[in-house]
Amino acid sequence: MTDSILVTGSSRGIGRAIALRLARAGYDIVLHCRSGRAEAATVQAQIQALGRQARVLQFDVAERADCKAILEADVETHGAYYGVVCNAGLTRDGAFPALTDDDWDMVMRTNLDGFYNVLHPVMMPMIRRRAAGRIVCITSVSGLIGNRGQVNYSASKAGVIGAAKALAIELGKRKITVNCVAPGLIDTAMLDENVPVDELLKMIPAQRMGTPEEVAAAVNFLMSAEASYITRQVLAVNGGLC
Template identity: 60%
Template sequence: MTRSVLVTGASKGIGKAIASQLADEGFLVVIHYHSDKAGAENTLQQITENGGSGRIVQFDISNRQQCREVIEADIEAHGAYYGVINNAGITRDGAFPALTDEDWDGVIHTNLDSFYNVLHPCVMPMIGLRQGGRIIALSSVSGITGNRGQVNYSAAKAGVIGACKALSLELAKRKITVNCIAPGLIDTGMLDMEQPALDAAMSMIPLKRMGRAEEVAGLASYLMSDIAGYVTRQVISINGGMV
């Protein structure tokens, strides 16, 4: 039976690269999007053109009821997921005194609450498969070290790390691994940084380059594989040696 993996935020960037890589590895990829339908359709088209398989789901990861309804319906129709990659997220950067309530709440609801919103309806069906499973959450270097201008984002991503570590203990006896990937500066073609800020960030990277989405996807592919069955409760950085 083909194993299925839900990848949130798979219409572009890191999520799209992960979805494509997993499809190449033989997984059926459930491609999630919130608003970029064309991007999700493009991801699916690329996967099918390369001989892979997938389908598309749409929901707002910050909307708990919507997540539950869509995920439960998809599982009811197609069966439980073997793996889930919690990738989708947002940033609303700014100095702490300048952050609005909306800046804080939006980032926390989208990046941290989504851990519960997406995974909660997935876990019991995954356990019911009795085949083990894989859960991967995308954190960030900001969640490890904190980052100026990202108090909200750093808090959310640090929370994701804590949630992963706790959940891994609950699911270990079910042979379900739970890990975090913590990317640094990744070139997804969508960077919104002024040149001085980019230069400052590059100066902290020993490898003196940005990472590629495909490199993050390669790490996700490893963690999703059978050979990674003894890897759980880990936060794996991919940041060019930044920390």
């Protein structure tokens, strides 16, 4: 049976690129969307055209009960996942004094609580496989060095990095690795139109934005058998920004 990988937030952008790259590597993909069902269906068709299996789950990673019910049902029907890519994320940028309670809460609930909400329901089934497994969390350069106007986002991503490192210790003897990929300035629709791209490029030794496909390549490596001795690490994909 082909190993399957759940990729959250995989209807577009970095998540879409990750799902397609992993499908090309031979995995079956469990796609996820919160609202972009039509976009997810398009990605599903693209994966199926590659000769791999794909299905779509729809839920909000911030809603714990929904995550638990839908993921447990999927695992019950199709079996435990080989890997999970926690990619779904949310930004609500602004100067710290101007942030609202909702700006803070929604970013934390989606990005940090989402780590628990997605992984907790699928963890014991992964362990019971008694086989190698992979977890990759998409974090951010913001979680490593902080970004102006992103106190909430930086806090949430730094929290995910800490959680991933702790989980890696717990799962090490189970042959399940846990790592993070921390993108920098990536050319996606999630990039806020107010981001001063020209100024940021001056700080990046590579002098360009990254692509979703470059992030996907890093995830693909960490999902592979070649990365079996790599765990508790953060792989930065940021052109040398930090």
